[in-house]
Amino acid sequence: MRKLGCLTLLIVLTCIVGFFGVLHVWSGRGPLTHNVTVSVAQGSTLAATSEQLQKAGVITSASRFRVLAKVLGSGAPIKAGEYRLPAHLSQADILKVLQGGKTLQRFITVPEGLPSVMVRDVLMKATELKGNVVVPVEGTVLPDSYSYDRGDTRMGIVARMQKAMDRYLAGAWAKRAQGLVVKTPREALILASIIEKETGKPSERAMVAAVYSNRLKRGMMLQADPTIIYPHTFGRPLGRRIPPPWIHEVNAYNTYAMVGLPSGPIANPGRASIDAVLHPARSNALYFVADGSGGHVFADTLEQHNANVVKWRAFRKAHGI
Numbered sequence: 001m002r003k004l005g006c007l008t009l010l011i012v013l014t015c016i017v018g019f020f021g022v023l024h025v026w027s028g029r030g031p032l033t034h035n036v037t038v039s040v041a042q043g044s045t046l047a048a049t050s051e052q053l054q055k056a057g058v059i060t061s062a063s064r065f066r067v068l069a070k071v072l073g074s075g076a077p078i079k080a081g082e083y084r085l086p087a088h089l090s091q092a093d094i095l096k097v098l099q100g101g102k103t104l105q106r107f108i109t110v111p112e113g114l115p116s117v118m119v120r121d122v123l124m125k126a127t128e129l130k131g132n133v134v135v136p137v138e139g140t141v142l143p144d145s146y147s148y149d150r151g152d153t154r155m156g157i158v159a160r161m162q163k164a165m166d167r168y169l170a171g172a173w174a175k176r177a178q179g180l181v182v183k184t185p186r187e188a189l190i191l192a193s194i195i196e197k198e199t200g201k202p203s204e205r206a207m208v209a210a211v212y213s214n215r216l217k218r219g220m221m222l223q224a225d226p227t228i229i230y231p232h233t234f235g236r237p238l239g240r241r242i243p244p245p246w247i248h249e250v251n252a253y254n255t256y257a258m259v260g261l262p263s264g265p266i267a268n269p270g271r272a273s274i275d276a277v278l279h280p281a282r283s284n285a286l287y288f289v290a291d292g293s294g295g296h297v298f299a300d301t302l303e304q305h306n307a308n309v310v311k312w313r314a315f316r317k318a319h320g321i
Contacts, residue, residue: 026068029088032058037104039150042080049078049098058085058094069095079103082150105147108157112143112270113196115235119161119268123154133158138235139189139265142168168271176278181216190261192269192277197226201295205276210283211298220286222255230266292319 036056040049046069050062059065073095081103085094108126110119116136123133126148133154141158142165148157173185182188195208212222228246229238230253247256252263285298287305292315299305315321 026072026090026092028090030058030090030094031060032085032087032089034087035084037082037084039082040078040080040098044078044080046078053094058089059091065091065094074099103149106149107145107147109145110141110143110161110268112273113193113200113267114141114143115230115267116141117234117236119158123157126154128152129154129157131155136162139193139268140165141268143268143270165268169274172271172274172278177280180278180280181213182277187261188274188277189269190265192273193265193267194222194224194226194255194262195276196267196269196273198224199296202272204295205273206279206281207283207285207298208288208296209273209276209280211285211288213277213280214284214286216260218286219259221257221259222261224255226266227253227255227262230262235267292316 036058038052038056038058040052044052046066047062050059050065050069053059053065054062068091072092076099078095078098079101081101083097083102084104085097089097106126106128108122110122114122116138119141120133120135123129128150129148129152131153136158141161144161144164146157146160169185169189173188176188180188182191191209191212194212195205199205199208212224215222225242228242228249231249231251232238232246246254250257253266255262283298284300287299287302287308288296289299289305289308289312291297291308292312297308297311299308
């Protein structure tokens with residue numbers, strides 16, 4: 001009886017040690033020495049995925065992973081997607097990641113004021129995206145960061161960007177101030193694109209919007225330098241001073257040669273510039289010029305403006321600009 005009891009105890013102890021050994025294999029540090037990215041295709045089985053994990057060095061045995069997953073895992077299905085797996089991740093946590101569907105997030109970022117030709121450049125540089133894409137219609141893309149998965153299409157991302165712009169512009173237009181000089185959402189978009197290119201200082205946008213609104217109401221030319229450049233570069237940086245002959249060119253965009261708004265946007269304006277057009281500052285200002293600090297100084301009269309221009313030219317000379 002004593003021998004039988006000792007044998008039983010030995011078996012129990014062996015089972016306990018074996019159980020904790022299995023738990024250690026399942027929950028302990030994995031063999032991966034560096035972070036890797038694994039893509040699980042749509043419809044992949046646990047068997048196929050475990051083989052893929054073994055080839056990537058994430059686990060040491062595909063068959064053991066399958067057995068332990070069935071015995072100790074939750075039983076939930078794995079989900080397709082691209083996953084970033086950290087070094088030494090345990091087999092238990094690997095299964096949780098694959099079942100949780102928290103895929104690797106990639107982002108396309110469109111800064112405020114980026115022209116559509118450069119939006120296409122950004123999309124084409126994202127090698128994880130598929131397909132070609134034409135240059136979006138200017139002003140139809142809402143600047144923002146957009147998440148995507150490997151294999152998404154470029155045209156699909158553009159559609160999301162344009163849907164976001166449509167939604168935001170419609171909502172902002174519905175909340176617009178009364179008595180605006182712009183009479184349609186498209187006119188608001190065009191003016192917002194000019195404001196976006198004229199100032200990068202958020203606190204100034206409403207004032208710049210007021211200046212241009214006041215000029216439009218009085219039938220004055222907007223005389224916005226970016227509208228001179230746009231027909232020549234389609235929004236790409238000029239990289240040099242504006243050639244004097246361009247200033248007098250008559251075309252659909254040059255606001256030095258016509259009264260009113262250009263025929264279309266000259267960039268993709270962000271939310272703040274759209275809001276500035278729809279809620280301009282209360283001001284009688286008709287002019288503005290750089291002040292040397294990255295911002296501008298505003299003036300109600302031409303006399304005041306000319307004095308400000310003299311100061312700006314003196315600043316440029318003093319600083320070798």
